[in-house]
Amino acid sequence: MLSALPQGYPLMIPPYWDDAKPVDMLAAAAENGVEGVVAKRLNSPYVSGRSSAWIKSPVRRSCELVIVGWWPPTGPTRSGRVGSLLLAGRREDGQLVLVGQVGSGFSDTERRRLYSLLDGLAQEAPPVPDAPAIGGVTWVRPRYVGEVAFRSTTAPEDCGMPPGKDCARSGLPMSACPTNCNRESATTR
Numbered sequence: 018m019l020s021a022l023p024q025g026y027p028l029m030i031p032p033y034w035d036d037a038k039p040v041d042m043l044a045a046a047a048e049n050g051v052e053g054v055v056a057k058r059l060n061s062p063y064v065s066g067r068s069s070a071w072i073k074s075p076v077r078r079s080c081e082l083v084i085v086g087w088w089p090p091t092g093p094t095r096s097g098r099v100g101s102l103l104l105a106g107r108r109e110d111g112q113l114v115l116v117g118q119v120g121s122g123f124s125d126t127e128r129r130r131l132y133s134l135l136d137g138l139a140q141e142a143p144p145v146p147d148a149p150a151i152g153g154v155t156w157v158r159p160r161y162v163g164e165v166a167f168r169s170t171t172a173p174e175d176c177g178m179p180p181g182k183d184c185a186r187s188g189l190p191m192s193a194c195p196t197n198c199n200r201e202s203a204t205t206r
Contacts, residue, residue, distance in 0.1 A: 035059060039074065047076045079166040082106055082116060085144050086154040087135055090128065098128040099135065102163060103154055105145050113145045119165055134161065 022028065034042065042054045053075035061070035082104035090100030101120025105113040123131070138157040 043074060043076060047078070052076065077166050079164055080106075081162040081164050083113060083159045084135065084157065084161045084163055085113065085115070085159050086151075086156045087131070088118075088120075088153050088155070097132050098125070099123070099131040100128070102131070103151070104163065104165065105159070113159060115145050115148060117167075119163070 039054075039056065042056075046052070046054050053073060055071060055073050057071045061068070063071075083106065084102050085105045086103035087099045088101050088103070089095060090098050101118050103118050104116055106116045108114055135155075135157050138160055139155050140158055141156070143156045144159045
């Protein structure tokens with residue numbers, strides 16, 4: 018295969034490790050800011066397309082973020098349910114700042130449970146200082162947090178206009194809002 022390449026063709030072969038633990042490789046990938054790792058069976062040749070012998074494992078981070086609002090779901094017969102959540106983190110000074118929204122991965126039962134938890138916390142004003150006007154959101158008192166898994170985040174200055182959908186739900190345990198809830202507490206999963 019290599020002999021078919023033109024003379025002087027730039028070819029880079031990335032480093033590889035055959036004695037490292039997958040969890041250590043993912044931690045190294047996260048530490049170096051790369052997307053993830055590719056693992057393969059040692060005796061597997063390269064083939065184009067998908068293969069069970071080659072597995073891509075993306076770096077996923079998670080953190081607990083404060084629930085500050087929600088949107089209803091789209092579609093018919095969706096009353097009494099949450100469609101997606103608006104999330105905030107805390108700056109070092111303790112002030113809330115919008116960081117994004119999450120709406121994927123909720124079962125219908127979970128959407129109804131979230132509605133019953135958040136509907137009684139509705140308030141007119143946003144709990145986040147200097148929040149932009151965001152259409153259709155129901156603001157809530159910041160009483161709960163949710164654990165959110167994500168691959169990447171948007172720049173802080175982009176976080177409130179309207180929030181980007183760069184988060185994916187992961188379990189969403191509800192608890193009292195911690196005072197140290199911030200985006201920088203992300204950990205590799």
